[in-house]
Amino acid sequence: MRKHSVKSAAIVGAALLVLAACSSNKNEAGGNNGGSCDTSKGTLTVGVVAPLSGNLSALGIGIKQSAELAVDEANKKCTVKGYKLAVSAQDDEANPAKGAQAATKLSTDPTVIGVVGTLNSSVAQTVQPILKEKKIPQVSPANTNPTLTRGNDFLTAPKRQFENYFRVCTTDDLQGPYAANYLVEKAGKKKIAIITDGKTYGEGLAAELQKQVTKKGGQIVGSEKVGEKDTDFSGVIAKIKATNPEAVYYGGEYPVAGPLSKQMKDAGLNVPLMGGDGIFDGKFIELGGKEGDLATSVGAPTESLATAKAFVDAYKAKFGKEDYAAYGAFSYDAANALIGALATTLSSGDWSDSKRDDMLANVGKYSGSGATGDVKFDQYGDSTNKVLTVYSVTSGKWKDVETGTFTG
Amino acid sequence: MTPVLEARDVSMVFGGLKALKGVTLTLDEGKIVGLIGPNGAGKTTFFNCLTGLYTPTTGQVLLKGNVLPGDPAQVTDAGVARTFQNIRLFPSMTVLENVMVGRHVRMKQGPLASLFHGPAYHRGEKAARDRSRELLSFVGLNNLDDELSRNLPYGDQRRLEIARALATDPAVLLLDEPTAGMNPQETEATQQLIFRIRETGVSVVVIEHDIKFIFGLCDSVSVLVQGELLVEGSPETVRADPRVVEAYLGKPPEEVAHEVEAAAASAEEEQA
Amino acid sequence: MSVLLQQLVNGVMQGALIALIALGYTMVYGIIQLINFAHGEVFMVASYGGLATYTWLLPEDLKKVPYVALPLMFVGGIIVAVIVAVIMERFAYRPLRNAPRLAPLITALGVSVFLQEFVRNVYPNATSNLPYPKVFPEGALSLGGVNISKTGLLLVLLSVGLAVVLQTYINRSRMGRAMRATAQDPDTAKLMGVDPDRVIVLTFIFGAVLAGVAGILYGGYLSNINIDMGFQTGIFAFTAAVLGGVGSIRGAVIGAFIIGLIKTLAGQYMPGGTQYDYVWIFVVLILVLVFRPQGLFGEPERVRA
Numbered sequence: 001m002r003k004h005s006v007k008s009a010a011i012v013g014a015a016l017l018v019l020a021a022c023s024s025n026k027n028e029a030g031g032n033n034g035g036s037c038d039t040s041k042g043t044l045t046v047g048v049v050a051p052l053s054g055n056l057s058a059l060g061i062g063i064k065q066s067a068e069l070a071v072d073e074a075n076k077k078c079t080v081k082g083y084k085l086a087v088s089a090q091d092d093e094a095n096p097a098k099g100a101q102a103a104t105k106l107s108t109d110p111t112v113i114g115v116v117g118t119l120n121s122s123v124a125q126t127v128q129p130i131l132k133e134k135k136i137p138q139v140s141p142a143n144t145n146p147t148l149t150r151g152n153d154f155l156t157a158p159k160r161q162f163e164n165y166f167r168v169c170t171t172d173d174l175q176g177p178y179a180a181n182y183l184v185e186k187a188g189k190k191k192i193a194i195i196t197d198g199k200t201y202g203e204g205l206a207a208e209l210q211k212q213v214t215k216k217g218g219q220i221v222g223s224e225k226v227g228e229k230d231t232d233f234s235g236v237i238a239k240i241k242a243t244n245p246e247a248v249y250y251g252g253e254y255p256v257a258g259p260l261s262k263q264m265k266d267a268g269l270n271v272p273l274m275g276g277d278g279i280f281d282g283k284f285i286e287l288g289g290k291e292g293d294l295a296t297s298v299g300a301p302t303e304s305l306a307t308a309k310a311f312v313d314a315y316k317a318k319f320g321k322e323d324y325a326a327y328g329a330f331s332y333d334a335a336n337a338l339i340g341a342l343a344t345t346l347s348s349g350d351w352s353d354s355k356r357d358d359m360l361a362n363v364g365k366y367s368g369s370g371a372t373g374d375v376k377f378d379q380y381g382d383s384t385n386k387v388l389t390v391y392s393v394t395s396g397k398w399k400d401v402e403t404g405t406f407t408g
Numbered sequence: 409m410t411p412v413l414e415a416r417d418v419s420m421v422f423g424g425l426k427a428l429k430g431v432t433l434t435l436d437e438g439k440i441v442g443l444i445g446p447n448g449a450g451k452t453t454f455f456n457c458l459t460g461l462y463t464p465t466t467g468q469v470l471l472k473g474n475v476l477p478g479d480p481a482q483v484t485d486a487g488v489a490r491t492f493q494n495i496r497l498f499p500s501m502t503v504l505e506n507v508m509v510g511r512h513v514r515m516k517q518g519p520l521a522s523l524f525h526g527p528a529y530h531r532g533e534k535a536a537r538d539r540s541r542e543l544l545s546f547v548g549l550n551n552l553d554d555e556l557s558r559n560l561p562y563g564d565q566r567r568l569e570i571a572r573a574l575a576t577d578p579a580v581l582l583l584d585e586p587t588a589g590m591n592p593q594e595t596e597a598t599q600q601l602i603f604r605i606r607e608t609g610v611s612v613v614v615i616e617h618d619i620k621f622i623f624g625l626c627d628s629v630s631v632l633v634q635g636e637l638l639v640e641g642s643p644e645t646v647r648a649d650p651r652v653v654e655a656y657l658g659k660p661p662e663e664v665a666h667e668v669e670a671a672a673a674s675a676e677e678e679q680a
Numbered sequence: 681m682s683v684l685l686q687q688l689v690n691g692v693m694q695g696a697l698i699a700l701i702a703l704g705y706t707m708v709y710g711i712i713q714l715i716n717f718a719h720g721e722v723f724m725v726a727s728y729g730g731l732a733t734y735t736w737l738l739p740e741d742l743k744k745v746p747y748v749a750l751p752l753m754f755v756g757g758i759i760v761a762v763i764v765a766v767i768m769e770r771f772a773y774r775p776l777r778n779a780p781r782l783a784p785l786i787t788a789l790g791v792s793v794f795l796q797e798f799v800r801n802v803y804p805n806a807t808s809n810l811p812y813p814k815v816f817p818e819g820a821l822s823l824g825g826v827n828i829s830k831t832g833l834l835l836v837l838l839s840v841g842l843a844v845v846l847q848t849y850i851n852r853s854r855m856g857r858a859m860r861a862t863a864q865d866p867d868t869a870k871l872m873g874v875d876p877d878r879v880i881v882l883t884f885i886f887g888a889v890l891a892g893v894a895g896i897l898y899g900g901y902l903s904n905i906n907i908d909m910g911f912q913t914g915i916f917a918f919t920a921a922v923l924g925g926v927g928s929i930r931g932a933v934i935g936a937f938i939i940g941l942i943k944t945l946a947g948q949y950m951p952g953g954t955q956y957d958y959v960w961i962f963v964v965l966i967l968v969l970v971f972r973p974q975g976l977f978g979e980p981e982r983v984r985a
Contacts, residue, residue, distance in 0.1 A: 055808045055906070198955065225955040231902045231909060234690035235947035236954045241827075242683040255809045255906075262903040268820055268827040286811045288903045459871060484873040498864040500979065501857070509861045513873025515854045519882050523849060533852070576873060 062325030176208025258287025510575030695940025704887025720914015729760025925978020
């Protein structure tokens with residue numbers, strides 16, 4: 001049966017399968033460790049689920065390679081006694097259905113001890129339940145939608161959603177309001193138009209921003225949606241322009257945000273576009289993000305943290321380029337949280353399925369100092385690190401403007 | 409003298425059906441040859457072999473002593489043009505345009521020349537237009553240039569088809585039932601037209617059911633029965649040949665002639 | 681008021697882009713009754729061809745001279761489009777010329793998928809949006825609060841201009857007449873000395889040239905390209921061709937402008953806004969097809985003798 005379905009899938013989309021095969025190969029990290037560590041008990045796997053192809057692949061590849069770096073270092077330092085660690089990276093194409101397939105594949109592999117990912121909150125929604133079935137811990141470097149940890153009433157009645165889900169970044173219920181405060185109070189933009197792409201991440205972020213803008217005396221003058229695959233935004237822009245906004249907030253990611261910003265300017269709507277961590281990438285500028293555009297992102301600027309320097313240097317040494325992207329440091333910390341918890345778990349015996357409860361508990365209790373600062377989880381699985389940074393496009397590059405935490 | 413068109417022992421087989429069995433036909437320059445025979449005798453099939461629509465299973469077709477190419481466009485280029493039993497004009501093109509398509513093969517502008525509208529293009533277009541108008545007037549279609557061909561009356565459509573065929577500057581013109589559905593006056597006019605065509609130096613082969621028409625028109629008549637050439641000769645010879653009367657006509661000639669006229673009259677009614 | 685005018689301007693610009701592609705659909709359909717679903721991909725490939733010309737063929741100093749770089753990008757994009765279209769016709773469609781209609785249709789879908797996957801795999805970084813070079817006229821004209829993007833204006837002028845040239849060509853030239861004759865009766869056209877293979881290839885080439893122009897302008901107008909662009913825009917162009925009456929040049933252009941206008945106006949004024957603007961396009965299409973199945977300017981299907 002299974003064989004049959006694989007066969008017909010191959011007939012339908014041979015080209016696609018080739019692609020999938022290319023991007024889901026196992027990367028044996030640290031193949032040459034000089035035999036200095038004991039790896040007699042076999043190989044354990046850290047799964048990665050991220051968009052390795054498609055529009056968001058710049059972010060996804062940063063996540064994957066940073067996780068590989070962490071595993072590589074652990075292998076060299078013999079962090080996990082008796083085992084060799086490997087990374088199995090699965091492409092989710094930023095698509096919830098593909099994410100579910102990737103999660104299923106990883107959850108059927110008994111050597112997978114935990115998963116780093118996903119990038120998109122919407123993908124996390126389908127990945128979480130599958131991994132939970134097998135009690136596989138998932139640590140996301142990038143999901144910022146608050147409902148993933150605390151449910152729909154995350155402000156009034158937070159309730160843990162999945163005991164296996166953790167994240168090392170902060171959430172949109174802080175990111176959105178933090179951006180709102182900056183826009184209204186620091187930048188003095190009172191009339192704000194909102195555009196979203198209709199996905200979990202963008203909608204959630206924009207909703208949180210909207211509340212805080214109104215609270216601070218600003219005004220939401222327009223609210224529009226665009227399609228994730230749209231490329232011509234002239235209609236939306238004309239609509240928004242008629243309301244004379246002083247800034248446009250975009251809830252979504254850079255593949256749309258970059259061209260949107262460019263087309264805003266071309267259409268004579270020359271006001272800053274602001275977005276969340278989803279637009280905080282060099283690609284945004286390349287695709288048309290203009291001077292003065294703003295973004296918030298989780299954590300402090302990687303380059304500015306003393307703890308991050310080691311990560312940046314090691315990444316550059318391993319991959320040659322500094323393309324760890326917005327979530328590289330978070331992904332490195334996420335992988336290290338899994339590895340640290342695994343080391344603790346294995347101190348009381350060899351790996352087996354019965355160790356998975358211990359493993360979950362140990363991830364929850366993990367505490368370490370990572371590339372993004374202190375890595376620790378609260379009772380919902382959220383990071384205790386609530387630092388956010390506002391960046392602005394200055395001379396064709398993202399430059400940090402303000403780092404802090406949301407205080408109301 | 410080499411005949412202008414010569415079919416040598418042409419056979420055509422479709423699957424198991426022998427549509428033509430070794431038909432030989434000779435057309436001398438400046439002559440009109442008639443091809444008659446009952447329905448299904450293979451007349452149109454023979455025309456299709458002459459124009460390259462079909463490649464004969466065996467045998468050859470020669471134009472001025474040269475074997476004709478097997479491709480209709482090249483046959484036209486070589487100098488054979490035809491009309492159709494069931495009229496095949498380009499219905500959504502104007503009368504003038506239909507004739508100008510006929511000029512296609514004699515015009516030289518390639519795709520790019522006509523895109524950039526140089527002087528050569530204008531000269532070529534004007535020459536083609538002038539020649540086409542001349543031919544329309546020759547067949548008696550004046551002041552109808554911009555009419556869509558599908559809006560013309562039946563007889564005019566037949567004449568337009570002839571003008572279009574003449575536009576290819578043929579040495580040989582093949583007419584497939586040119587008077588089908590015409591009234592006696594129109595038939596008479598068509599006969600005169602064919603004589604005038606011959607005067608311009610074009611040799612003609614005509615398929616027709618109207619025996620009277622054929623015998624009054626042709627220099628020589630060939631009778632085709634079940635894919636075989638039965639008789640060939642002057643109208644007088646053919647008319648007198650008992651085999652023709654028996655095999656093809658099956659009845660005394662007068663009776664047949666009468667029948668044909670009746671058929672023509674009813675076709676005319678249909679047309680009206 | 682100025683919002684309405686602005687949306688009309690936007691609609692006309694989108695319509696102009698769609699028209700350039702719709703012409704290719706309608707011409708090919710007119711000649712060989714094939715809905716060439718891969719035509720949208722020709723447009724996409726042209727866009728990448730133009731980008732490749734800029735990235736790899738242009739010397740650095742010429743990249744900064746828009747009136748040299750831009751025409752060369754057009755040339756590069758069009759050449760790529762034409763090559764793809766000719767190969768596609770020769771190897772995918774010509775062998776199926778006399779096959780049942782469904783066969784070339786399915787082949788067209790296959791060619792479409794092939795071209796997308798080919799670009800995805802071969803073009804560097806084609807998996808994500810690629811920024812288009814800034815060699816296009818920058819900025820916009822402002823007329824009474826209405827913003828008219830210069831590249832958009834160029835797009836409209838070129839689109840309408842090329843459609844007029846095409847219409848004239850088809851009506852007034854030797855090859856144009858041959859194309860129409862082949863469309864109406866290929867066998868008889870052959871007997872007039874028209875080589876159908878030449879006519880068909882020429883039709884594909886014309887479609888590709890127009891799609892090539894569209895591909896480059898798309899990049900300039902929207903500032904970035906991706907491999908989905910052909911499918912997305914192709915659907916609109918195909919719809920425009922059907923709306924106007926497949927086979928009709930005028931119909932394709934008018935159909936395209938109608939679609940561009942419906943899209944922007946529905947985005948502005950209809951419930952659901954820009955997220956549901958597509959819906960209204962297809963509502964109009966369905967209504968037109970119910971009351972006029974041959975489209976606005978199409979001729980009723982004629983049974984061939």
